[in-house]
Amino acid sequence: MAKPITVTDANFDEEVLQSETPVLVDFWAEWCGPCKAIGPVIDELAEEYDGKVKFAKLDVDSNPKTPINYGIRGIPAMLIFNGGSVAKQVVGAVPKASLKKSIDEAIAG
Numbered sequence: 001m002a003k004p005i006t007v008t009d010a011n012f013d014e015e016v017l018q019s020e021t022p023v024l025v026d027f028w029a030e031w032c033g034p035c036k037a038i039g040p041v042i043d044e045l046a047e048e049y050d051g052k053v054k055f056a057k058l059d060v061d062s063n064p065k066t067p068i069n070y071g072i073r074g075i076p077a078m079l080i081f082n083g084g085s086v087a088k089q090v091v092g093a094v095p096k097a098s099l100k101k102s103i104d105e106a107i108a109g
Contacts, residue, residue, distance in 0.1 A: 002050035004042055004057045009065040015056060022082040022107045023054040027072050029061050034093035035076040041096045042078075045103065053080075053103060080106040 007015045007025065016023045026042050028035035046055040060067045060075060070079060070086065080088040080103060087106035090099060 002046045002055070004046050004055035007056040007058045007063075007066075009063040012058070012063075012066050015054075016081050017084040019054055019081070019084075021052065021054050022080060022087070022103075023056055024078055024080050024103060026055070026057045027060050027067055027070075027075050027077040027079070028057060029059060029075055031061075032075050038076050038093040038099075041099065044096065045099065048100075049103065053107060078102075082106055082109065 004026065005015065016025055024042075024045070026035075026038070028039070042055060042057070045053075049055070058066060060072065067077075074091055076091075076093055078090040078099065079086050080090075087109055088102045090102050
């Protein structure tokens with residue numbers, strides 16, 4: 001069963017930027033209601049895209065450096081990386097279909 005991995009400031013480069021496959025990084029925090037609402041959607045998509053897209057979660061409170069590097073000002077924010085750079089950015093607890101469309105566009109691009 002595919003599950004999102006946890007990434008940190010320390011392993012972000014290795015897990016995300018150097019990944020052979022596209023990576024969706026969910027920037028979230030424990031206190032964020034909309035982050036909790038979109039969590040199950042991220043889990044479902046991790047299953048659906050198993051082997052095609054890697055899913056990762058980064059806690060912005062424990063890992064402040066990476067969100068600053070990517071200009072994250074509001075959460076939840078999902079950045080989709082392809083080939084080590086940001087291919088797409090999605091901010092807010094968007095519907096699953098909208099997130100799927102963004103993923104498909106990013107990996108096709």
